[in-house]
Amino acid sequence: MSEAPSEEARVRRLAERAGYDAASINPILDDGWVAHVGIVRNGRPVVIPMYYVRDGDSLLLHGAPAAGTLREGKGTEVCVSVTLLEGLVLARSAFHHSMNYRSVVVHGTAVPVDDPVEKEAALELFVERMVPGRQAMIRPNTAKEIQGTGVLRVALDNASTKVRSGDPVDDDEDYELPIWAGVVPVTEVLGAPVGDGRSPEGVVVPDNVAALADG
């Protein structure tokens, strides 16, 4: 556990589960696929699911929604939350039922990436994070596509992690009760790739795509 970078980022509840350094933050972000991005619109909260990728000490978001909802002015205040569910925690009382998870919450400003070179590099990261090596195997971006995609950068310097793992924690006297308690593990599994059947004859699943499948 390190120090909270700001009062905003400080985890208030169960602070012993919190972390604030890159060593805590980066592995969680690198294992997740979907961020929930919160903004304030007309004074009200809006939360949008978005694909993201980490680029060193910042996060990148992209897409037309990025260009639309988030791209208002020079930067929009966002809260980006990534959560990996890892288990259902079944305790001896309802009160101590819980979940195992790893999560990151980032507070920051979503700043548009407008430089075309920087933007193209960002777009490549989105593809490469999905399938390492894929950019070189697909049709290159056109200038129109690069122009037509909004990319936003959010620094990771105001972020926190929160992690729960392990067994349920029950009240001492409840351990004597004849009740089973433990964890049901939850994992996200990538399956065997399914082609769309529309490639020319002889095109097979590339090794880097096949390698994504778990187990």
Place this chain on the structure above:
Amino acid sequence: MSEAPSEEARVRRLAERAGYDAASINPILDDGWVAHVGIVRNGRPVVIPMYYVRDGDSLLLHGAPAAGTLREGKGTEVCVSVTLLEGLVLARSAFHHSMNYRSVVVHGTAVPVDDPVEKEAALELFVERMVPGRQAMIRPNTAKEIQGTGVLRVALDNASTKVRSGDPVDDDEDYELPIWAGVVPVTEVLGAPVGDGRSPEGVVVPDNVAALADG
């Protein structure tokens, strides 16, 4: 697809993927485990991951965070987002890479459930949604536990769904290129339960817990 219940709930981007009726909304909520709950705090967005359960035409949230962050006054405006990732969509160009998913976004007011009878029924739902039949197998709630848990209700009458499924959609001319394209399925898998080893001798994994495991 039905009509958007409000301008706020209307899906602006790729509106053909949107739905607004219970038949669209409920199955997605019933398959998810974690909601990302957005609020506005000091004018800024905050997004918190929370366990939730659907109760008819509303969502229930609970916990000390619910009691703390969300329980300000008679009700807090929230945006509750639930997203199920179902596939990585690998296209012939970076631009058409995408994800398959089912998502719900709910706009509403989180209203505290204060009536003790209603609250206890709500707490039971949280346990029963995790493991059907579990409430009867665990130590009953104490009055103190019920009192010490914040429960919030959010109506589902201002919500939308968005779904993407199926193959990549590439530019017509790109289908001639010798590039593999398709979908890598993503599924959330519940594994075999792991006991904490602290129950009295003879206590085995109950059938309803064992039944959670996929495949």
